Amino acid sequence: MKFLRTLAVAAFAAPLVALASGPELHLDKAPVSFENKSLQNGAKLFVNYCLSCHGASYLRYNRLRDIGLTEDQIRDNLMFTAEKVGEPMKVAIQRDEAKQWFGVAPPDLTVIARARASEFGSGADWLYTYLRSFYRDDKRPTGWNNTVFENVGMPHVLWELQGQQVAHFAEQDDGHGNKTKHFEGFEVVKPGSLNKEQYDQNVADLVSFIVWMGEPAQQTRKQIGLVVIGVLLLLAALTYLLKKAYWKDVH
Template identity: 55%
Template sequence: MNLWKKLLLGLALAVNIVGAQAATGGIAWDKAPGKTTDQASLQNGAKIFVNYCLSCHSANFMRYNRLRDIGLTDQQIKDNLLFTSDKVGDMMKSAIDPAQAKAWFGANPPDLTLVARSRAGANGSGADYLYTLLRSYYRDGLKPTGWNNLAFPNIGMPHPLWQLQGERKPVFETREEHGHEVHAFTGRWEQVTPGAMSPQQYDAAVGDLVNFLQWMGEPAQNSRISIGVWVLLFLLVFTFLAWRLNAAYWKDVK
């Protein structure tokens, strides 16, 4: 086998692997809002995280007082985000007992500090994955938790925000692929029972939660990007000055 055939074979194998990985990830991921500079969105996302996620999932690499960076004061953190026994300087730890969590869900719920950074894949960013996941739950009586998810088939976690979203069911269509009938998701959902929020409000709330999870994975990202822009502008101005200085220095040299 010559070199070109080896390269083509390797390329085909890589494409198959990527395709298989994408297929096992469920449906295509929707684009997350990605508004990590919107403080109102981040503050609402922090409130949703504490009220609906922190009971099972921890954020052991994030302290409550770091939420000052998204515009909250210590008093606001104490009044709205802390449990009775917690302090502003504490880590964001879950209240669930790990042994009970393993008995209920089959595994201890993972820490979410870096979840938005660790879940990136062929379908998009980690934020895209989380945004799609939290909007793709449906009732499944065959599962121990009573829930399933199109973005993560056979997920062990029940729907944490079902009271806000209500119950929905995906709409499938039957079509033929390679001589076999398959049930394919049409991209549409039917509302079975209403939630406390409208679909538009729920999508906005999930976007806020995902924004917070994305910010939490790298709180200094916005500052780093801002500094990077100023550095590039400085280098651009310095390059222009150096170019003109060089031209002035050599103008009389023949």
């Protein structure tokens, strides 16, 4: 897992250095939800739009039962690159071919949210903002760029849902005689199949699923933690009452 996390971060090392030296990055708050309905929609989006290039090889298909899906539902609707539900969610594309096409092999996304969190404080916020910040750029090989990840090699795979937008920038003086590019906003030039609210909700579901993939047992862990804390508090109260009863005749 440590190697995978390092690989995910290293795949985009150069743009991250550029971001670190540029203006502070604004990230929108991701409305992450671990409700089964949200996670199931996120799983559907992940399989249909992400799994063709990005794997999640540290998660097995049968783990999707934790979000309320049966093995038949998993097999019939989500398994396009495997035959058995016990197999990991591996990608079909070859790494050397992907590197030739995109300039870098797409990273595995099992723990990408946790990897981004180490760089930006919130991996969910980074992913949520990133997936909503693609814009048309004819200077890029794919025809797409991103305000969060400048000169990104990944095309906008969700463009049919979001539509096409262009980014408007203005030059500003940084106070030292240097001109810097300041982002002013997006303009939609071709609507997608979803309106803005619908697209944002679908991205939120996708991000929720990606966050869940990084630690599927996190909700169970938190629930167990609350139970343990409750038991410890109860034991502390009983211990205090026992102490009072034991020492009441001593004084």
